[in-house]
Amino acid sequence: MKPSPADTNYxxxxxxxxxxxxxxxxxxxxxxxxGRQLVLPDGRxxxxxHCALRPDGMVASVWPVIAxxxxxxxxxxxxxxxxxLGVRFHMGWGGACLGTAPGALRxxxxxxxxxxxxxxxxxxxxxxxxxxxxxxxxxxxxSTARALAARASVxxxxGRALAAIEQMVRQGQTVEEGGGGWxxxxxxxxxxxxxxxxxxxxxxxxxxxxxxxxMDLLQAGRPSLGEVALAAGYADQAHMTREFRRxxxxxxxxxxxxxxxxxxxCLP
Numbered sequence: 001m002k003p004s005p006a007d008t009n010y011x012x013x014x015x016x017x018x019x020x021x022x023x024x025x026x027x028x029x030x031x032x033x034x035g036r037q038l039v040l041p042d043g044r045x046x047x048x049x050h051c052a053l054r055p056d057g058m059v060a061s062v063w064p065v066i067a068x069x070x071x072x073x074x075x076x077x078x079x080x081x082x083x084x085l086g087v088r089f090h091m092g093w094g095g096a097c098l099g100t101a102p103g104a105l106r107x108x109x110x111x112x113x114x115x116x117x118x119x120x121x122x123x124x125x126x127x128x129x130x131x132x133x134x135x136x137x138x139x140x141x142x143s144t145a146r147a148l149a150a151r152a153s154v155x156x157x158x159g160r161a162l163a164a165i166e167q168m169v170r171q172g173q174t175v176e177e178g179g180g181g182w183x184x185x186x187x188x189x190x191x192x193x194x195x196x197x198x199x200x201x202x203x204x205x206x207x208x209x210x211x212x213x214x215m216d217l218l219q220a221g222r223p224s225l226g227e228v229a230l231a232a233g234y235a236d237q238a239h240m241t242r243e244f245r246r247x248x249x250x251x252x253x254x255x256x257x258x259x260x261x262x263x264x265x266c267l268p
Contacts, residue, residue: 009029009030009031009032010027010028010029011027011028012025012026012027012028013025013026013027013028013138014026016142017142017146018087018142018145018146018149019146019149019150021090022089022090022093022096022097022149022152023087023088023089023090023093023145023149024044024088024089024090024091025087025088026085026086026087026088026138026141026142026145027085027086027087027088028083028084028085028086028138029083029084029086030082030083030084031078031079031080031081031082031083031084032080033080034078034079034080035077035078036075036076036077036078037075037076037078038073038074038075038249039070039073039074039075039076040073040211040215040247040248041070041071041072041073041074041208041211041247042070042088042208042212043069043070043071043091043198043200043204043205043208043209044069044088044089044090044091044094045066045067045068045069045088045089045093045094045095045098045102045105045199046066046067046086046087046088046089046094047064047065047066047067047086047087047089047098047119047141047144047145047148048064048065048066048067048084048085048086048087049062049063049064049065049084049085049086049128049137049141050062050063050065050078050082050083050084051063051082051083051084051085051134051137052079052081052082053081053082053083053134055081057134058132058133059131059132059133059134059136059137062128062129062131062137063111064111064115064116064119064128064129065109065110065111065115066098066105066109066110066111066114066115066118067105067108067109068094068102068104068105068106068107068108068109068110068199069091069094069102069105069106069107069198069199069200070106070107071106071107071200071204071207071208071247072107072246072247073247073248073249074107083134085134085137085138085141086141087141087142087144087145090166090169091165091166091169091198091205092161092162092165092166092194092197092198093149093152093162094199095197095199096152096153096154096158096162096197097145097148097149097151097152098118098119098148099118099120099151099152100118101196101199102197102198102199102200103195103196103199103200104199105199106199106200119144119148120147120151127139127140127143128140128141128143128144154197157189157193158193158197160190160193161190161193161194161196161197161198162197164185164190164194165194165197165198165205168194168205168206168209169209171209207243207246207247208247210232210233210234210240210243211232211243211244211247211248213231213232213233214228214229214231214232214234214240214244214252215248217231217232218252225237225240225252225253228240228252229252237252240252
């Protein structure tokens with residue numbers, strides 16, 4: 001994630017020894033007050049733990065959640081004195097690491113027994129649930145993520161789809177002004193496999209990448225909405241406004257403060 005200027009409670013942590021080909025980021029969000037936090041769609045899957053803190057700063061309880069790939073904005077209710085830690089998988093890798101069909105989790109979150117089943121008995125679930133310091137929770141989360149990444153296996157068709165998605169993401173981060181968006185594979189089979197491993201239609205993935213690109217440009221202070229629309233790959237400003245309403249629930253002229261998912265934005 002990359003926070004908007006109005007959101008200073010979000011930070012990304014070093015990956016350290018985690019597999020950077022499968023895991024995109026380790027992140028932390030501190031809830032300053034009770035309320036609802038807007039979460040923008042990113043097309044990825046996350047393993048998340050909500051940590052309720054006691055007055056002395058120790059962890060009172062840990063609540064694991066698995067967030068499926070999303071192409072809709074959502075609100076998460078957070079209590080005060082809550083710290084949320086998460087591991088975000090690269091687009092397309094969440095299903096392989098968690099051993100599930102990502103399409104079944106589209107715009108869904110799972111917890112409790114369903115989340116425990118996905119994590120599996122060998123993924124340090126007990127240390128994660130029993131940790132009573134934030135450092136202990138983070139270490140257990142990293143251990144779980146490492147085990148999940150190590151157990152992931154993909155067939156040849158899935159590997160080709162993952163490579164195509166990775167190229168699509170790279171294009172989305174570096175598209176030049178007037179580039180006209182992203183190249184879509186000509187193979188119908190490849191397009192189908194890409195949608196299957198990502199859990200979202202390719203049209204949604206392209207829309208999310210455009211939306212993220214435009215949000216980066218807005219946060220960087222591009223002088224006009226027309227320039228932002230062109231640089232992000234929209235057909236025109238009206239197209240950008242429609243997709244902002246779809247993916248953010250707001251317009252480019254009045255974006256809402258929310259963490260924007262994607263590490264190290266590449267801006268011209």
